[in-house]
Amino acid sequence: MPYAIELRDISKRFGAVQANKDICLQVPAGTIHGIIGENGAGKSTLMSIIYGFYEADTGHIEVDGKRVDIRSSQDAINAGIGMVHQHFMLVENFSVLENVILGAEGGAVLKNGIGAARVELQRLAHEYSLDIDVDAIVEELPVGLQQRVEILKALYRGARILILDEPTGVLTPQEADHLFRILKALKDQGVTVLLITHKLREIMASTDNVSVMRQGEMVAHRETANTSKEDLAELMVGKKVRLTVDKDDAQPSEVLLSAQNLSQFDGQGVKRLKNVSLELRAGEILGIAGVSGNGQSELLNVLSGITPMDEGEIHFAGQVITAKAPKDAAQMRDLKMAHVPEDRHKMGLVTGFEAYEAAVLGYHNSPVYNGKILMNRKAMLDECNERMAAWDVRPPNPHLKTANFSGGNQQKIVIAREVEQNPEVLLIGQPTRGVDIGAIENIHEQIVKLRDSGKAILLVSVELDEIMALSDRIIVMFDGAVVGELDAKDADERTLGLMMANAYNEEQEGEESAEVSA
Amino acid sequence: MFETLILMLDATMRVSTPLIFAALAGLYSERAGIVDIGLEGKILGSAFAAAAAASVFGSAWIGLCFGIMASVGLAMIHGFACITHRGDHIVSGVAINTIVAGLTVTLSMHWFGMGGQTPALVGDARFLDITFPFADAIASVPVIGPIYSNLLSGHNILVYLAFAMVPVTYWVIYKTRFGLRLRAVGENPHAVDTAGISVSFIRYRALIICGILCGLAGAYLSTAHNAGFLKDMSAGKGYMALAALIFGKWRPVPVLLACLLFGFLDAVAVRMQGVVIPGIGEVPVQAIEVLPYVLTVLLLAGFIGKAVGPKAIGRPYVKERA
Numbered sequence: 001m002p003y004a005i006e007l008r009d010i011s012k013r014f015g016a017v018q019a020n021k022d023i024c025l026q027v028p029a030g031t032i033h034g035i036i037g038e039n040g041a042g043k044s045t046l047m048s049i050i051y052g053f054y055e056a057d058t059g060h061i062e063v064d065g066k067r068v069d070i071r072s073s074q075d076a077i078n079a080g081i082g083m084v085h086q087h088f089m090l091v092e093n094f095s096v097l098e099n100v101i102l103g104a105e106g107g108a109v110l111k112n113g114i115g116a117a118r119v120e121l122q123r124l125a126h127e128y129s130l131d132i133d134v135d136a137i138v139e140e141l142p143v144g145l146q147q148r149v150e151i152l153k154a155l156y157r158g159a160r161i162l163i164l165d166e167p168t169g170v171l172t173p174q175e176a177d178h179l180f181r182i183l184k185a186l187k188d189q190g191v192t193v194l195l196i197t198h199k200l201r202e203i204m205a206s207t208d209n210v211s212v213m214r215q216g217e218m219v220a221h222r223e224t225a226n227t228s229k230e231d232l233a234e235l236m237v238g239k240k241v242r243l244t245v246d247k248d249d250a251q252p253s254e255v256l257l258s259a260q261n262l263s264q265f266d267g268q269g270v271k272r273l274k275n276v277s278l279e280l281r282a283g284e285i286l287g288i289a290g291v292s293g294n295g296q297s298e299l300l301n302v303l304s305g306i307t308p309m310d311e312g313e314i315h316f317a318g319q320v321i322t323a324k325a326p327k328d329a330a331q332m333r334d335l336k337m338a339h340v341p342e343d344r345h346k347m348g349l350v351t352g353f354e355a356y357e358a359a360v361l362g363y364h365n366s367p368v369y370n371g372k373i374l375m376n377r378k379a380m381l382d383e384c385n386e387r388m389a390a391w392d393v394r395p396p397n398p399h400l401k402t403a404n405f406s407g408g409n410q411q412k413i414v415i416a417r418e419v420e421q422n423p424e425v426l427l428i429g430q431p432t433r434g435v436d437i438g439a440i441e442n443i444h445e446q447i448v449k450l451r452d453s454g455k456a457i458l459l460v461s462v463e464l465d466e467i468m469a470l471s472d473r474i475i476v477m478f479d480g481a482v483v484g485e486l487d488a489k490d491a492d493e494r495t496l497g498l499m500m501a502n503a504y505n506e507e508q509e510g511e512e513s514a515e516v517s518a
Numbered sequence: 519m520f521e522t523l524i525l526m527l528d529a530t531m532r533v534s535t536p537l538i539f540a541a542l543a544g545l546y547s548e549r550a551g552i553v554d555i556g557l558e559g560k561i562l563g564s565a566f567a568a569a570a571a572a573s574v575f576g577s578a579w580i581g582l583c584f585g586i587m588a589s590v591g592l593a594m595i596h597g598f599a600c601i602t603h604r605g606d607h608i609v610s611g612v613a614i615n616t617i618v619a620g621l622t623v624t625l626s627m628h629w630f631g632m633g634g635q636t637p638a639l640v641g642d643a644r645f646l647d648i649t650f651p652f653a654d655a656i657a658s659v660p661v662i663g664p665i666y667s668n669l670l671s672g673h674n675i676l677v678y679l680a681f682a683m684v685p686v687t688y689w690v691i692y693k694t695r696f697g698l699r700l701r702a703v704g705e706n707p708h709a710v711d712t713a714g715i716s717v718s719f720i721r722y723r724a725l726i727i728c729g730i731l732c733g734l735a736g737a738y739l740s741t742a743h744n745a746g747f748l749k750d751m752s753a754g755k756g757y758m759a760l761a762a763l764i765f766g767k768w769r770p771v772p773v774l775l776a777c778l779l780f781g782f783l784d785a786v787a788v789r790m791q792g793v794v795i796p797g798i799g800e801v802p803v804q805a806i807e808v809l810p811y812v813l814t815v816l817l818l819a820g821f822i823g824k825a826v827g828p829k830a831i832g833r834p835y836v837k838e839r840a
Contacts, residue, residue: 051712053837074714089709091702092829102702103713105695113695153713 002065037213038436082154144175287471342429408439534781540759543731550724558756564736586733593729604834704828
């Protein structure tokens with residue numbers, strides 16, 4: 001039986017970067033095939049070649065055993081290939097129906113095709129349990145449903161091979177579960193699914209086969225049933241990885257930062273931060289757990305001085321900071337508080353800057369980087385080179401624009417910038433979001449090292465694994481308020497999960513009353 | 519009073535016509551994601567080409583063809599700069615305006631030697647007013663008579679064409695495949711590209727339509743509204759059309775209404791010249807002429823509703839390196 005899709009010796013080069021090298025891949029029809037690899041391993045490039053966004057330099061593609069020339073997305077669509085992009089390719093102010101028919105309108109006048117499209121969409125929605133209101137405006141739909149529109153778009157064009165590029169990055173766990181149920185349904189209908197991800201759990205839970213990419217090459221093919229997370233992780237990074245962090249017990253000493261009753265209102269007068277109090281001690285990592293959007297970002301912004309608080313006070317470095325006597329981010333930095341923002345693209349880096357320029361942002365007035373009138377480029381470059389070597393930033397080229405580094409390497413540039421200033425307190429938000437496994441390990445080690453040198457670290461992360469692996473003490477936030485605090489030793493996923501949903505106390509009471517009645 | 523109103527509305531129609539053509543031209547362009555500050559230059563270029571050709575060939579229709587060709591040519595230069603070479607839309611548009619302002623005068627002095635004007639057009643070299651059947655007969659009927667024979671009848675063909683273009687544009691933009699793709703390309707060109715459609719081709723086609731409509735606006739100015747080309751005769755109409763486009767939030771019918779409002783204000787300004795209003799005194803004409811721009815600024819500042827343009831406007835389309 002021919003394969004649904006087969007790649008033969010695909011190579012692609014961008015300038016000096018060999019993005020794909022002699023890639024061979026065979027995907028049996030009606031299976032879910034995972035492709036896993038670190039960020040920058042060449043997965044997305046390979047999928048873009050299959051979908052006709054790029055042309056391969058060498059090699060060819062076979063669909064159902066027949067060689068096809070894919071020079072444009074139109075060719076790919078004609079060959080029965082559909083793609084759900086990581087960043088949705090939707091026109092946000094169009095209806096679901098308009099988005100689905102775009103490019104397959106069925107005639108020069110919309111009226112002719114639109115009725116048929118409506119009927120066909122209902123059928124597809126029913127067949128694959130992809131229920132959706134076809135007249136809804138896309139931007140008003142939650143992300144999970146927007147993704148469903150993308151899937152429907154592909155199916156409407158008759159796709160028999162569906163590529164999903166990092167589909168769960170933007171989804172809630174419930175939405176992700178639903179997506180995997182949909183993929184199973186598609187598979188049962190004979191659709192072949194190619195799932196691109198760097199999340200091992202998804203691969204193990206949903207695929208039939210898995211292929212591993214590393215540095216532009218396909219390094220292994222496995223049957224999912226005959227492999228393990230550890231095996232795949234090792235193949236991805238090419239060396240043994242620890243999925244836990246090695247660290248000694250914390251030796252917390254004096255309080256470096258304390259906050260009392262911090263509150264903040266947003267532009268609409270809604271209280272986003274509700275009477276948050278916390279203490280941060282030297283030599284400990286305090287983890288802030290919570291579902292994204294429950295006040296963690298506001299807390300980071302207030303502590304770092306980016307936005308002033310409306311109520312409460314912060315004691316730090318002998319200063320009392322209040323709403324009436326605020327300090328801005330630069331002043332906080334001068335007091336030796338460093339901040340790695342949650343969103344490195346929006347707040348951590350100027351993506352159009354070269355690495356050595358981005359590496360001094362916020363410290364650019366320091367005499368170290370300045371001559372009498374002009375900036376001291378040589379000092380900046382030398383330091384950047386040193387840091388790149390120390391932090392294993394790849395490629396180690398200080399002149400490369402930060403936008404052209406992979407997520408993990410961008411993050412290393414930001415963290416190195418803040419940590420190398422030797423701060424007393426480090427605020428760090430989502431340190432490993434969009435970062436590959438090899439870099440995660442490196443970043444975690446550095447954070448622990450900083451703690452061991454007697455600094456205080458406040459870690460905000462939505463990844464529970466990360467919070468549990470790194471923190472010495474954990475605070476849980478819900479709806480802008482602190483709803484629980486516990487020692488990391490007592491934390492497990494279930495407890496934290498219940499706290500994050502603000503259901504912990506109810507559950508406790510429930511159990512107690514159950515005991516009584518028993 | 520009623521007669522004055524009819525006269526002013528009549529003037530409004532005449533003044534609004536080039537605004538409607540130009541604003542619809544801008545609508546096609548901007549809905550496809552191309553900022554077109556060069557409307558002004560295209561109108562002026564077309565006005566000159568139309569008047570020059572009309573005077574040479576003695577035909578307003580041949581003049582119109584030349585006007586359209588000149589305007590489409592300028593639109594293609596804009597497209598070449600903005601679409602093919604991903605240049606800055608504003609810079610290209612301003613460059614076109616500047617070049618045309620100088621070039622029209624220079625060429626006309628060289629060809630006609632009349633101090634930057636073209637010869638006065640007479641007879642078939644101009645678009646003449648059309649009188650509707652029975653217009654004279656019912657002119658004396660109260661109310662309906664003046665409306666029919668003075669307001670509706672008695673305009674040249676381009677005026678009627680301008681108003682007809684509004685429902686046509688509505689239909690094209692909202693009811694056809696081309697319109698769907700055009701709107702999509704102005705909102706999210708990546709969605710169009712991944713659907714297997716060429717972004718550049720759609721944008722070029724939008725600019726061709728934009729050029730044709732600006733050509734009509736220019737030809738109207740020099741071969742219908744006036745009888746020949748005058749230096750800088752577009753007199754900011756392209757910019758005012760752009761203001762109307764924003765004021766109408768990039769939608770055909772509101773854009774028409776905005777053009778009519780601006781045209782009406784223009785008619786009022788002419789009417790108010792030298793008129794002394796009791797208690798206020800003489801209102802400077804400029805105070806009324808500035809209103810369209812003031813209204814547009816207020817709109818953009820968010821005081822009257824909200825104007826949200828096409829999302830991808832002004833941004834060159836580049837395939838990302840994934």
